[in-house]
Amino acid sequence: PVAQLAGRDIVLVHSDRDRLTSPRATRSLTARARGAGARTCMVTVRGGDHAMLRRASAWHRLTTGLVTGLLGSGSLPGPVGAALALPPTAGATEGILDLDLDLGPGPGPDPGRFRARARTRSRAY
Numbered sequence: 078p079v080a081q082l083a084g085r086d087i088v089l090v091h092s093d094r095d096r097l098t099s100p101r102a103t104r105s106l107t108a109r110a111r112g113a114g115a116r117t118c119m120v121t122v123r124g125g126d127h128a129m130l131r132r133a134s135a136w137h138r139l140t141t142g143l144v145t146g147l148l149g150s151g152s153l154p155g156p157v158g159a160a161l162a163l164p165p166t167a168g169a170t171e172g173i174l175d176l177d178l179d180l181g182p183g184p185g186p187d188p189g190r191f192r193a194r195a196r197t198r199s200r201a202y
Contacts, residue, residue, distance in 0.1 A: 079106070083114030086161055088143050090136070092125030108169035118160035120174045139176060154180050 087110055091103040100121065107119040120139065122132055129136040146153030153161070156179045160172035174180060 079110040079113040079115065082110045082117075085115050086147055087115050087117045088147065088157060088161075089117070089119045090122060090129075090139065090143075091119060092122045092127065092129065092132075094123075094125060095127045097127040104169065104173060107172060111163065111167060111172065112165050114165060116161040116163075118157050118172045118174060120157070120176055120180065122176045135176060139180070156180060 087107075089103050089107055091098070091100050093100055103119055107117045111117040120143075122129065122136060122139075125132045125136065142151070142154060143157065145151035146157070152158075156174050160174060163172050
């Protein structure tokens, strides 16, 4: 059922290696919800797992950026905003983004895109 999602912003994040829930079903839900009037986007996390533990730091950065953007406390990554603006008649594969290819990682601040931050470790001497 997707009718209750009409008029809402929906961003689904799914690993391509999830063996508990189907990435294909999530893509289908994204397209069906858009067709019902929701503004939708799916972000695929390559190499992750169902619990998103394998790429935990990227997952946390992504979800922080998405939540603050969706709540209006920051800006959404540019490709996500573009996907949410797609019309209900958009094709089933439109609005499907790849974390690594479409949303980073990359150096430096770029307000239109999610960028992974370089990990730094402080050393205690």
